[in-house]
Structure formats: C-alpha cells, structure tokens
Amino acid sequence: MPNRILIVDGHPDPDDSRLCHALSEAYRRGAEAAGREVRQIAVARLDFPLLRTAKDVEAEDLPPEIAAAQADILWADHLVIVYPLWLGTLPALLKGFLEQTLRDGFAFDVEKGLRGAKLQGRSARVVVTMGMPALAYRLFYRAHSLKSLERNILKFCGFSPIRTTLFGGATTPAESTAKDWMAEMERLGRAGG
Template sequence: MKITILDGHPDPDAARFVHALADAYAAGARQNGHQVRRIDVARMTFGLLSTKQEFESAEPEEAIRGAQADIAWCDHFVVLYPLWLGDVPARLKGLFEQVFRPGFAFAAARKGRFPTRLLAGRSARIVVTMGMPAVVYRWFFRAHSVKSLQRNVLGFCGFGPVRSLLIGAVENLTPARRDRYLQQMRALGRDAG
C-alpha cells in the first residue's frame, strides 16, 4: 500500500511525541513492505491564503504542490497533530487551506449538485495528542476538531473511511505507556490502518 504521513506538529523539536508517533507508524509500514512518503509541517515554508481568489485560482507554491503530489499518490493518508486550543495548530490549518483546493481536492459543484470528490478511494487515519485526558475531549468537548477534519476536510474531498486515535495526558505519560502507544502506531503502520 502507498501511505502518506502528514506530521502536523509545527515545532521541529525532535522531543515532540507527535514526531515519534509518525516515525513509529512509518517504521511499521516499511517493515511490512508498504511504501511511505512524509510531509512535515515543521519543515515546510509556505504562505497563508487571504482571499477567496487565492483559494480558488492562485497557483500553489512549490511546497504545496509537493504535498499535493504526495497526497494524490497515496492509498492511505495519516494525519498526526497536537491539540492546540481545541483544534489543529494554525500552521496545519494553513496547510490544509493551501492543499485541499478546488481542482485538486474537489471540483466545483454544478447547479444543485454536491461538489465532485477528487480524492475518493483513499482511506485516512487521524492521530491527535493532547494534554487533557482523551475521554474528556471525546465526551465533554465531543472531539470537535477531529469530527471537523473527518467530515469537513477529508470526507468532503472523498477520503473514507476516516478513523481516529486520541492520545490524552501526553505530558504525564509513563515511559511504559509511551512505549505502548509507539508499539500501537507500529502495528497500525504494519496494517496500513
């Protein structure tokens, strides 16, 4: 299977757990013979969109075209990010706005019709780390950023199924628990799940 991993943590510090999770997934996938490509938000340089015209018609920058090529290539797309203020970090949101444009991710709707989903036939996995317990985010906050990404971005463009994994209380993980999450990510990578 062809897998593209989007490491959405904007901090390039190797100590960030999201980076370790992405590495573990990639290692598991390669171990089982899957092809893997990586997109690392922390290492990308791109501008933010400010107008509808830029979103609809401006030529994407080289870094964005590269990310689009990696997403178009894959059968399975893995997005990892830390929860910041209840949502994706701003740089990751900016990347989504740049990448998932009309003409690449969807085709404009004809009158009275839903837009054509140009990325159909691909599955996805969302992995989110957070300071709060995952159960609090899932039940009290209703996992709104995950649901929004599943439905309003990935689902809108044709990805399905889109599964998620929430990892809570990351600042308090014991070494043993951290290792269990890394093993889980390796297993998900092996299974392309």
C-alpha cells in the first residue's frame, strides 16, 4: 500500500475553479486523512520550455522545476495524474511536462528497450474528465489516448499497476454528481489507489 503519493494536476489553466483542481484536492484530502504523505504538482503553475530539438532532449541541465518534479517522482511510490480530455487526448502542456520529466536516463534506459524501465515499484492512477459520457470514450473511442499514456509512457517507465478513473459529462455536471465525484476521489485517496 503506497504511503508517499505524488499528485500531478495536469489541467493547463491555473484558475482554481477548474474541476481537475478540485478533484486533485479531494484526493489529497482523502490521502492525508489516511495518514499518507502527499506532494502535489500543478502543471499550470510551472514555467518550463517545451522540447523542440534533439539538443533539448539530450540537455543535461534541466529546468529547476523539472528537476524538482523528478525528485518528487523518485520520492513517491504512487503517482496520480489528473487531467481533462482535450481533442481526444491529454492537454499539450501536460504532454510537454511528461516529455521534460520522464526522460531517457531518468525514467527509462532507451538502449535496454522494454527492460529499461527505471521507475519500477511505483503504481499509478490516471483520472480523466471529459465532456462526453465515459462509456462512449471507452467503447466507441476505445480510450485510445488513455491506453497510449498507460502503455507507451507509464508502463514503459515501470509503473504498475495502473488504474484509471473517468468522469464523463464533466462540462456541466449536476451539483450532486460533482459532489459524488469528490467523494469518490477522497475515497481513492484514503485507499491510496
């Protein structure tokens, strides 16, 4: 059971009224109530450049906020990523953060391929909000971008198990629905899963 949890709030808008921020906070409250240590990263509040060239990818001097994020990932035994589904996938700022943070040499050893995962022993939960019904995303779209995040990024780096929570109809949820979602996130935080 994880005792050190890192929550990555991947909504690119720093406005505190965003649902993803509230879901992240609810998870934190639940985890802390259960005695777990929690750290949070709000991607919208970070200042880092996007990777554009091979030289950027190979740079050894990381932006300070990325180096701090890597330290938090190494500290954690459970990673929670919360984000809204935009154009069928995660927002560009969150993808840029993952590209900066989960680099070759830190998260994996590219020369070792599938055996090169360096973040083994850590579990993850991915929480996605979306305007469409979650069932439509799973069945019609086959959760393609979520599967890519799970398989091609998190599992490749060694995270396992990876669990998912989808909140559909999140554009304008009823107050009772939003309340139920907060309760679910607190429950997940208490369970550490």
